[in-house]
Amino acid sequence: MKKTRTRFAPSPTGYMHIGNLRTALYEYLIAKSNGGDFLLRIEDTDQERYVEGALDVVFNTLKATGIEYDEGPGKEGDCGPYIQSQRRDIYKKYAEMLVEKGAAYYCFCTKERLESLKTSDEALGTGFNYDRHCRELPQDVIAANLAAGIPYVIRQKMPLSGTTTFTDAVYGDITVENKTLDDQVLLKSDGLPTYNFANVVDDHLMGITHVVRGNEYLSSTPKYNLLYEAFGWEIPTYVHCAPIMKDEHHKLSKRNGDASFFDLVAKGYLPEAILNYICLLGWSPSGNEEFYTLKELENVFSISGISKSPAIFDIEKLTWMNGEYIKRMDDERFLSMTLGTVEKVFKDANAAVPDSGILKKIALLVKTRINTLAEIPEKIGFLAVLPDYDNELYVHKKMKTDREISLQSLKVTEDAFEASPSVKDNWNSQAIYEFLIGVAEKNGLKNSQILWPLRTAVSGLPATPGGATELAEILGYDETMRRIKDGIKRLTN
RNA sequence: GGCUCUUUGGUCAAGCGGCUAAGACGCCGCCCUCUCACGGCGGAAACACGAGUUCGAUUCUCGUAAGAGUCACCA
Numbered sequence: 201m202k203k204t205r206t207r208f209a210p211s212p213t214g215y216m217h218i219g220n221l222r223t224a225l226y227e228y229l230i231a232k233s234n235g236g237d238f239l240l241r242i243e244d245t246d247q248e249r250y251v252e253g254a255l256d257v258v259f260n261t262l263k264a265t266g267i268e269y270d271e272g273p274g275k276e277g278d279c280g281p282y283i284q285s286q287r288r289d290i291y292k293k294y295a296e297m298l299v300e301k302g303a304a305y306y307c308f309c310t311k312e313r314l315e316s317l318k319t320s321d322e323a324l325g326t327g328f329n330y331d332r333h334c335r336e337l338p339q340d341v342i343a344a345n346l347a348a349g350i351p352y353v354i355r356q357k358m359p360l361s362g363t364t365t366f367t368d369a370v371y372g373d374i375t376v377e378n379k380t381l382d383d384q385v386l387l388k389s390d391g392l393p394t395y396n397f398a399n400v401v402d403d404h405l406m407g408i409t410h411v412v413r414g415n416e417y418l419s420s421t422p423k424y425n426l427l428y429e430a431f432g433w434e435i436p437t438y439v440h441c442a443p444i445m446k447d448e449h450h451k452l453s454k455r456n457g458d459a460s461f462f463d464l465v466a467k468g469y470l471p472e473a474i475l476n477y478i479c480l481l482g483w484s485p486s487g488n489e490e491f492y493t494l495k496e497l498e499n500v501f502s503i504s505g506i507s508k509s510p511a512i513f514d515i516e517k518l519t520w521m522n523g524e525y526i527k528r529m530d531d532e533r534f535l536s537m538t539l540g541t542v543e544k545v546f547k548d549a550n551a552a553v554p555d556s557g558i559l560k561k562i563a564l565l566v567k568t569r570i571n572t573l574a575e576i577p578e579k580i581g582f583l584a585v586l587p588d589y590d591n592e593l594y595v596h597k598k599m600k601t602d603r604e605i606s607l608q609s610l611k612v613t614e615d616a617f618e619a620s621p622s623v624k625d626n627w628n629s630q631a632i633y634e635f636l637i638g639v640a641e642k643n644g645l646k647n648s649q650i651l652w653p654l655r656t657a658v659s660g661l662p663a664t665p666g667g668a669t670e671l672a673e674i675l676g677y678d679e680t681m682r683r684i685k686d687g688i689k690r691l692t693n
Numbered sequence: 694g695g696c697u698c699u700u701u702g703g704u705c706a707a708g709c710g711g712c713u714a715a716g717a718c719g720c721c722g723c724c725c726u727c728u729c730a731c732g733g734c735g736g737a738a739a740c741a742c743g744a745g746u747u748c749g750a751u752u753c754u755c756g757u758a759a760g761a762g763u764c765a766c767c768a
Binding site for chain 2: 209210211213243245246248307311314318328329351353355371374375376377380382384385386387388389390392394395396398399414415416417418419420440442443445448449451477480481482484486487488490507508509510511512513514516517518519520521527566568569570596598599633636637647648650651652654655656659661662663664665666667668669670
């Protein structure tokens with residue numbers, strides 16, 4: 201059994217979006233689930249489209265997600281170089297080999313001629329197909345043109361009749377009429393190969409067993425097969441994947457910032473949650489479990505779970521899943537990721553920064569209440585600065601409070617705190633809670649009639665992360681008292 | 694336009710001839726509760742359409758419709 205080898209072959213022409221990343225993931229998983237190798241190859245045969253920095257994005261994304269390649273740029277194996285522009289001579293050799301075999305031919309048509317062909321084809325409302333003008337050029341003409349240094353390309357000589365069938369691991373057998381196949385260019389006039397040609401040559405030379413790519417290549421795959429056959433090379437297993445969609449009609453594109461992996465990270469999504477979610481977009485495991493680490497996926501991933509139809513990227517579900525990842529994360533790691541953010545909230549508000557123990561409590565308080573890391577500041581801002589609020593907040597039917605009860609309740613609470621220094625000395629949520637329950641009972645009030653007004657006074661918000669006593673603990677005795685007094689003042693007016 | 698592919702709830706999806714058609718997100722309700730959240734329980738919600746094949750089709754075949762891809766010296 202041949203060792204499974206897959207490759208991720210991005211072209212450095214833009215930023216890496218979620219769709220690219222998912223392709224890389226599947227390629228990686230197919231290799232790893234079979235104990236194989238995953239390679240990275242850079243397809244930069246189009247010098248005009250090179251984008252500065254795009255390569256770093258590829259490297260960084262793979263690094264951040266833990267998708268490690270076994271061979272590739274900077275990690276040379278036996279099949280290097282792994283950057284196509286550095287393999288120039290290889291393609292030319294193989295293209296000429298194809299010419300010798302009679303499966304390809306030199307074409308000296310000018311761009312102008314092709315242009316006019318194209319426009320007349322378009323006028324007919326049909327797609328463009330090369331008219332094979334140079335397909336049967338006499339040997340001596342070819343030799344003369346070559347000797348004269350006339351620019352040329354090498355085209356694939358498609359069979360004029362019959363059909364070509366290929367098998368795709370997800371789509372099954374697909375058959376097309378050979379006469380619909382264009383004599384596509386293999387080697388461009390600049391001496392570099394086209395994607396279609398470089399791909400086949402490199403995949404063969406690099407021992408790739410599974411070709412994984414978007415299904416937009418489905419229709420050019422017969423041409424690949426013909427190429428493999430002309431060379432007498434073994435045809436790899438094709439795995440075409442349906443695209444990830446932005447909505448019903450549009451593919452996810454890098455245009456829309458949020459489609460990029462790093463944009464999501466910047467918005468507070470965790471790499472492992474993103475990876476987990478996009479893996480499920482277009483692939484489904486055999487059971488009902490949805491949470492997988494990369495390592496676990498390496499064991500359970502199977503090509504048979506890949507789906508044929510496009511999947512719409514649902515940020516809501518990603519957000520939920522990200523929240524689950526946050527909840528399941530161990531506290532230590534969560535704190536290391538968020539303490540800085542928490543501290544910054546106080547600094548930005550020009551408020552006194554609490555000591556690290558309190559900072560940790562704040563972070564942990566918020567841990568089960570956020571879905572993305574970016575939600576933290578908005579959730580805790582009130583701890584730094586008490587927001588202005590409406591007294592209506594004190595009115596709550598279910599808590600059985602209104603303005604009057606709240607005013608009375610806050611006064612009772614204030615008095616009770618002042619009369620009991622022991623509470624101040626043992627200022628923690630549990631103790632405060634027990635103390636206030638007692639206060640409520642003594643005054644013939646329901647727990648909620650003490651706690652709701654307190655939570656309101658202390659936060660100025662209808663909803664907060666944590667209850668009255670948790671917030672009081674974090675704010676500390678002095679600030680809590682200050683806010684209680686402030687509430688009393690508001691209610692007194 | 695030619696060729697190719699796709700089609701199960703709003704979304705992701707299981708299903709591979711016989712099921713009350715899974716599960717998840719979202720939504721709604723109830724419970725828990727010092728607010729919110731977490732958690733628990735429950736609910737509404739789908740086989741694009743039409744012919745076949747078959748004792749029986751979501752599942753197989755063929756049409757139709759709707760979407761998508763492709764038809765470059767781009768990948």
